[in-house]
Amino acid sequence: MIRYPNGKSYQPIQQIGTKKRISGESSYSNRGMTLEADLNETNQYYLVNGIAVIHKKPTPVQIVNVDYPKRSAAVIKEAYFKQSSTTDYNGVYKGRYIDFEAKETKSTTSFPLKNFHEHQIEHMKQVEKQGGICFVIISAFGSVYYLSASDLFFFWERQKQNGRKSIRKDELMETGHLMTLGYSPRIDYIKVVETLHFSDESE
Amino acid sequence: MIRYPNGKSYQPIQQIGTKKRISGESSYSNRGMTLEADLNETNQYYLVNGIAVIHKKPTPVQIVNVDYPKRSAAVIKEAYFKQSSTTDYNGVYKGRYIDFEAKETKSTTSFPLKNFHEHQIEHMKQVEKQGGICFVIISAFGSVYYLSASDLFFFWERQKQNGRKSIRKDELMETGHLMTLGYSPRIDYIKVVETLHFSDESE
Numbered sequence: 001m002i003r004y005p006n007g008k009s010y011q012p013i014q015q016i017g018t019k020k021r022i023s024g025e026s027s028y029s030n031r032g033m034t035l036e037a038d039l040n041e042t043n044q045y046y047l048v049n050g051i052a053v054i055h056k057k058p059t060p061v062q063i064v065n066v067d068y069p070k071r072s073a074a075v076i077k078e079a080y081f082k083q084s085s086t087t088d089y090n091g092v093y094k095g096r097y098i099d100f101e102a103k104e105t106k107s108t109t110s111f112p113l114k115n116f117h118e119h120q121i122e123h124m125k126q127v128e129k130q131g132g133i134c135f136v137i138i139s140a141f142g143s144v145y146y147l148s149a150s151d152l153f154f155f156w157e158r159q160k161q162n163g164r165k166s167i168r169k170d171e172l173m174e175t176g177h178l179m180t181l182g183y184s185p186r187i188d189y190i191k192v193v194e195t196l197h198f199s200d201e202s203e
Numbered sequence: 204m205i206r207y208p209n210g211k212s213y214q215p216i217q218q219i220g221t222k223k224r225i226s227g228e229s230s231y232s233n234r235g236m237t238l239e240a241d242l243n244e245t246n247q248y249y250l251v252n253g254i255a256v257i258h259k260k261p262t263p264v265q266i267v268n269v270d271y272p273k274r275s276a277a278v279i280k281e282a283y284f285k286q287s288s289t290t291d292y293n294g295v296y297k298g299r300y301i302d303f304e305a306k307e308t309k310s311t312t313s314f315p316l317k318n319f320h321e322h323q324i325e326h327m328k329q330v331e332k333q334g335g336i337c338f339v340i341i342s343a344f345g346s347v348y349y350l351s352a353s354d355l356f357f358f359w360e361r362q363k364q365n366g367r368k369s370i371r372k373d374e375l376m377e378t379g380h381l382m383t384l385g386y387s388p389r390i391d392y393i394k395v396v397e398t399l400h401f402s403d404e405s406e
Contacts, residue, residue, distance in 0.1 A: 047329065050329075050332060050333075052333060053326070053329045053330055053333050053335070055288075055289055057260050057261060058260060058261045058262065058263040058264065058285075058287075059261065059264070059266075060261040061261065061262070061264050061266075061279065061282070063262075063264075073283055073284070074283070074284060075281060075282075075283065076264065076279065076281070076282035076283065076284070077280065077281070078278060078279070078280070079264070079278075079279035079282055080276055080277070080278065080279065081276070081277060081279070082261075084261075085258075086258055090293060090294075091293075091300070092300035092302070092330055092333045092334065092335040093333065094333065094334055095299055095300060095333065095334025095335060096298055096299065096300065096334075097294070097295035097298060097299065097300040097301075098300075099295070123256070126250065126253075126256045127256055127295055129253060130253075130255060130256050130295045130296065130297065130298065131295065131297055131298025131299075132256070132295040132298060
């Protein structure tokens with residue numbers, strides 16, 4: 001069980017009327033808090049404390065029909081969700097460009113690569129080539145991991161070579177960086193960025 | 204008159220049924236090409252040539268009602284445009300974080316500061332503090348200028364002090380960097396970034 005420094009447990013909030021938690025199922029979404037909400041709080045913490053400026057991009061939407069009523073705000077009457085060609089989060093830390101995607105899985109044995117699509121991998125490769133700091137935050141097996149984009153590319157290429165469509169649990173534990181969940185910031189991924197890219201032994 | 208290197212003129216496309224161009228009015232939008240379209244083409248050029256990875260963020264939309272029809276894509280039935288709390292464009296160049304906003308004016312005498320709102324200025328200040336490269340691209344008086352965020356802050360503060368609500372034409376010409384419009388890339392703002400932040404005399 002994960003505990004916040006204040007002793008508050010990070011366990012699922014069992015709400016009245018919800019299904020009982022299935023044994024062995026330990027996805028982030030079952031904890032009553034979402035990965036996205038925790039990252040938003042983390043980014044807000046970084047922002048107000050002057051640590052980093054990272055925002056989630058708006059959901060891409062294809063607008064088809066807009067109504068402009070007199071004397072009131074425009075209403076979008078028809079629109080569709082579009083697949084993003086980039087990642088969801090980006091921003092700046094100590095002048096450097098930061099770019100990442102966050103994903104979660106309910107699987108207890110591996111992280112499925114179908115969580116990413118080719119366009120996003122392409123984008124991450126472009127960012128890496130341009131010297132940006134690129135990674136993914138993966139919530140799996142009851143923990144949250146920081147996986148460098150270069151490591152993700154390895155598993156992505158392997159999928160193309162031998163067809164294995166996921167990252168095994170032990171592989172993620174070995175190549176990813178386990179992030180201890182805190183109270184504030186909740187998911188301190190900048191700490192990993194600092195260690196990997198800014199400390200003396202880095203790069 | 205501005206000409207592309209291929210001799211093609213950058214003049215307004217006079218379409219049938221549109222109003223005649225008003226003398227003295229020389230906004231970007233009257234040229235039959237938009238500033239946004241030119242920046243998108245420029246970013247595409249940077250991307251395919253491995254020069255920089257810069258994208259326009261999706262338009263922020265507040266989704267209120269979504270229909271999930273069987274066997275077809277979800278349809279957003281009610282949504283509203285939201286004011287962005289950041290700028291429209293960001294990305295990476297040589298590892299550094301790049302962040303900018305693009306604005307145009309039809310005024311022939313000055314650039315109105317009401318094109319920006321306090322939230323955006325706040326965001327730009329946070330980016331500057333974090334060591335990011337931040338600026339605005341202004342289309343005005345028949346030209347396109349690169350204005351560093353720090354210079355924009357000066358005019359923004361002056362507005363608060365003495366109430367002048369715009370940047371005078373001569374001020375923009377003096378503090379901004381005039382960008383010659385090209386064919387490809389159309390608006391080579393990375394050239395200015397390179398001169399200001401990466402050349403020997405910079406920073």
